[in-house]
Amino acid sequence: MSQDSGQDRTEEPTEKRLREAREKGDVPRSRELANLAVLGMTALAMLAMASSIGSAAQGWLRGALTFEPGLLGNPDQLAGHFARLLAGLMVPFLPVLGVALLACLVSPAVMGGLRWASKSLQPDFKRLNPASGLKRIYGKEGFAELLRSLLRVVLVAGVGALVISGAMSKLLAIPRMSLEGAIGTGLDVAAMTLVSIVGSLALLAAIDVPWQKFQHRSKLKMTKQEVRDELKQTEGNPELKARMRQVARQMSQRRMMEAVPTADVVVMNPTHYAVALKYDSGTMRAPRVVAKGVDEMALRIRELATSHRVAVVEAPPLARALYRQAQVDQEIPVKLYAAVAQVLSYVYQLRHWSPGRGDAPRLQQPDLGADGAPDADAPEAGR
Structure with missing residues (x-):
């Protein structure tokens, strides 16, 4: 059936169509x-x-x-x-x-x-x-x-x-x-x-x-196809927008993967969550998240960290809290400072320890407190 058929024009005209009609004088x-x-x-x-x-x-x-005698002798003045x-x-x-x-x-x-x-x-x-x-x-x-x-x-x-x-x-x-x-x-x-x-x-x-x-x-009524075509023109093709989001997501993941080798520690849960942290006391006010992921991405972060000798620490509550509350390329929330400080202290001690120089450092699981604890009702809380 033709799109121009009057039977197909069942949709009310959009604001764009009305505006174009006004510009044409319609x-x-x-x-x-x-x-x-x-x-x-x-x-x-x-x-x-x-x-x-x-x-x-x-x-x-x-x-x-009123009679004007002057017109009697001058008929040529009648027109004036x-x-x-x-x-x-x-x-x-x-x-x-x-x-x-x-x-x-x-x-x-x-x-x-x-x-x-x-x-x-x-x-x-x-x-x-x-x-x-x-x-x-x-x-x-x-x-x-x-x-x-x-x-x-x-x-x-x-x-x-x-x-x-x-x-x-x-x-x-x-x-x-x-x-x-x-x-x-x-x-x-x-x-x-x-x-x-x-x-x-x-x-x-x-x-x-x-x-x-x-x-x-x-x-000015429109067909359903005309409405869809106009929506694509004004808001962009949905397939193209999805592709652009996919490319942006891939680029973001690539940047995260490139930043993992520079991290100081990767906090795991132990396989479902992974958050890579970096801290430089000379340039940073607080530790910064350089990468984070869940499930397959978490495993990739762990494998990359292991291959580059980046410390991997299993702290499930902290990993979940960091994943939910911290953003990539941003500092960690203030309420997680103490817990992250415990992990970094353990990592620094581990770096300076060598066999034969006493007992190996042990990590005491950080206490997140009420503010930093993850939501127990969340679907991922059991991971």
Whole structure:
């Protein structure tokens, strides 16, 4: 089965896939929310500035209806006069237009955030494919867009017709009103119509926004194989990481084996644990662990120590405690100082002893005490 099959895309998109989609400009968009933001903020701006717009419109209309005798003998000035009248009409509405332009940023900010996606500006020749275009028009997305457009037209037209029909008596009375009253009544009806249409668009946006987000996430869903491939790319190939850990472990073991011949003593248990210690009073504050191992590694450490004449001491409790509590290339814990000092003292005495010079030194098993004793409940405690 193809990985690109829609039936296989059952996994939610990962953060990496969502981030890449945002970088390409592929974010959810709601046309209904955009219409609501532009028309709604425009209506609010008109209501807030209704008095100033009405006064400006009244002054403009009075000036436009004032007769200018100079135009009678200069018909070539009519075009300029008309341009000045048009510009004068636009000036009161410039703040409203500015608010409408700012409102265009509301929908992108709410749906997917404002982001400059240069990739979306790059030419995509696949969009020029007539088959793809026909598929978009006559496919499910095209059908859904057609239904939304029809619903938008029916709802907005119906709400506008209801508002205007309810205000018909006011509109019919405008010719009998004064100029100021006619302008005020017209603005009231227009504002009421805008508010009603904005309410209908808000209903459409409340339905369209969740639907667009759901559609966008559905489009970005991934197959199980895509999730696995992305995990390999971000966290690395598991087989390669395992191989790297194995190589690192082998290198660490090699370094330990190279350090065993330089050790002063190897503490054993007697075969399951082995810890090699080195101490130089001139350069070290305390004995340092140069190698440690368990089972097969412990036997290798013992064999290497024996072949290089490194003292091997059997002290099972101390060997277990050192293995658990001390780290390679680090000093031993303070609570094991006394026990290790007993072992090193025995080793130094053994080095200076020779047959015929009295009894051979004997090691008294170190007393670890409560703090240094290994956990009796641990699985290895019986080794």
